[in-house]
Amino acid sequence: MREPTFLILTALASGPRHGYGIVREVTELSAGRVTLLAGTLYTALDRLAAEGLITHDHDETVDGRLRRYYRLTDRGIAALDAETARLRQLTTAAEARLRHLRSRPA
Amino acid sequence: MPTTDPLARRYRRLLRWYPRDWRRARAAEVMALLLDTAPPGRTRPTARETVDLVRGGLRCRLGRPASFSVVAWAALATVICGLFTGALASRAAWETSRPQPDRAEAGAILTEVFPGHDLGDIDVPPALFVVYGHALTLRTVKTVLIGDGGEYQESATGATAFGAPPVPAEQIIAVARQRLTDAGWRLYDPQVSAYTGCTDKLCATPLPITDTTLTARRGDTILNASISTQTAADASYLAVELHRAPPPAVVPAGVLGALLGAVAGFLLFGWASRRTEGRRVSGAATFLFGVTMVLWWLPVLLTAPSLVGHHLDEPHPAWHPLWEWLGQPTASLLFLVGAVCALLALGLAAEPRRDRSPVALVD
Numbered sequence: 001m002r003e004p005t006f007l008i009l010t011a012l013a014s015g016p017r018h019g020y021g022i023v024r025e026v027t028e029l030s031a032g033r034v035t036l037l038a039g040t041l042y043t044a045l046d047r048l049a050a051e052g053l054i055t056h057d058h059d060e061t062v063d064g065r066l067r068r069y070y071r072l073t074d075r076g077i078a079a080l081d082a083e084t085a086r087l088r089q090l091t092t093a094a095e096a097r098l099r100h101l102r103s104r105p106a
Numbered sequence: 107m108p109t110t111d112p113l114a115r116r117y118r119r120l121l122r123w124y125p126r127d128w129r130r131a132r133a134a135e136v137m138a139l140l141l142d143t144a145p146p147g148r149t150r151p152t153a154r155e156t157v158d159l160v161r162g163g164l165r166c167r168l169g170r171p172a173s174f175s176v177v178a179w180a181a182l183a184t185v186i187c188g189l190f191t192g193a194l195a196s197r198a199a200w201e202t203s204r205p206q207p208d209r210a211e212a213g214a215i216l217t218e219v220f221p222g223h224d225l226g227d228i229d230v231p232p233a234l235f236v237v238y239g240h241a242l243t244l245r246t247v248k249t250v251l252i253g254d255g256g257e258y259q260e261s262a263t264g265a266t267a268f269g270a271p272p273v274p275a276e277q278i279i280a281v282a283r284q285r286l287t288d289a290g291w292r293l294y295d296p297q298v299s300a301y302t303g304c305t306d307k308l309c310a311t312p313l314p315i316t317d318t319t320l321t322a323r324r325g326d327t328i329l330n331a332s333i334s335t336q337t338a339a340d341a342s343y344l345a346v347e348l349h350r351a352p353p354p355a356v357v358p359a360g361v362l363g364a365l366l367g368a369v370a371g372f373l374l375f376g377w378a379s380r381r382t383e384g385r386r387v388s389g390a391a392t393f394l395f396g397v398t399m400v401l402w403w404l405p406v407l408l409t410a411p412s413l414v415g416h417h418l419d420e421p422h423p424a425w426h427p428l429w430e431w432l433g434q435p436t437a438s439l440l441f442l443v444g445a446v447c448a449l450l451a452l453g454l455a456a457e458p459r460r461d462r463s464p465v466a467l468v469d
Binding site: 018019020023037038039040041042043046047049050051065066067068 | 132134135136137138139140141142143154155158159160161162163165166170171172
């Protein structure tokens with residue numbers, strides 16, 4: 001799973017969000033490293049929907065602008081769970097090796 | 107939704123890169139996002155946004171958002187359609203060429219370059235491109251399309267001198283080179299090949315024979331002369347061919363044709379991909395499309411590398427026509443079968459579908 005995909009799924013893990021909400025949440029989650037543009041976001045949303053990981057939740061109109069909300073499906077939750085476990089295992093392994101490296105006498 | 111906001115208008119214009127069905131279902135929410143994220147005072151999309159929307163729109167036109175291979179297939183279809191239409195356009199542009207040299211023009215050149223040689227009758231071809239020496243007609247087109255496409259070639263005005271050379275071959279070559287240079291021809295490196303010939307039927311006395319090919323170009327005329335050291339009365343020691351170089355319109359016509367064909371190929375592929383997505387006919391359409399790609403690309407992959415080698419091995423005052431690089435019309439039968447498969451796939455895509463939303467995210 002690529003980082004933008006992981007970030008979008010993570011953004012939706014806290015509840016349904018519309019496009020602008022996802023963009024803001026992804027920027028915050030990545031500490032400003034990743035700023036999704038509209039074309040990239042909607043290509044990713046189409047793909048995630050086709051894979052059954054997200055789905056349309058509901059629509060709202062605010063100040064005359066349509067806001068379409070998306071949410072994770074059960075498959076999406078499972079995919080995010082699996083990816084999180086994979087990243088955690090990698091992070092744990094990397095941390096252990098770094099600790100070992102730092103503890104060695106120079 | 108009509109708007110007077112220049113930024114909104116420009117974003118809306120950029121969204122035209124997306125297919126119409128998708129725009130109908132999603133344009134409002136994408137516009138909302140674009141306007142929400144734009145800082146106050148901005149009147150034009152940034153270059154990064156423009157590239158992103160164009161890329162997103164092109165990807166969206168291919169449909170099958172979960173598929174990675176669809177992009178590769180689209181690239182193959184786009185390139186091959188561009189190559190074929192480019193070749194067709196360049197062939198059409200060849201019609202702006204002067205006819206092959208007539209007897210008067212060829213006679214003047216031969217007398218000037220090869221004085222004192224009896225070159226006999228000058229053979230003038232009936233058309234710029236011929237099949238077995240004949241112009242392409244409805245009768246001969248069958249020959250080209252079914253099996254003998256390799257015989258479709260640019261013609262040449264030719265003349266031949268038979269028997270033993272009246273002077274040593276080296277002298278013929280030296281005189282011809284000097285006269286070609288004096289007359290303003292651009293000379294290319296001569297090609298020399300040596301082999302062993304026979305002076306009698308039993309080949310009791312092997313004879314070393316050298317063939318030298320002279321190539322020269324002046325304006326739109328190319329001269330190829332083959333000078334041999336052979337001495338048999340019924341064989342030729344001098345054979346000359348004159349033919350036209352590609353006219354100036356060939357390259358621009360080819361490039362324009364290729365661009366238009368590539369765009370058409372991409373749009374058609376995307377349309378068929380979206381139309382067959384998630385339908386029962388998808389498998390059959392994909393199979394037919396795969397067959398088309400194999401039948402269209404195979405001759406290109408087999409021909410182009412060998413033609414590159416051929417170009418590097420011999421001097422070429424002009425490139426071979428684009429269609430020859432694509433293995434056409436030598437492999438025209440494969441092209442035809444591929445075209446039938448492509449039409450069948452498009453036919454399947456055109457079948458009316460039980461309408462379901464073109465955009466999975468919209469209920």
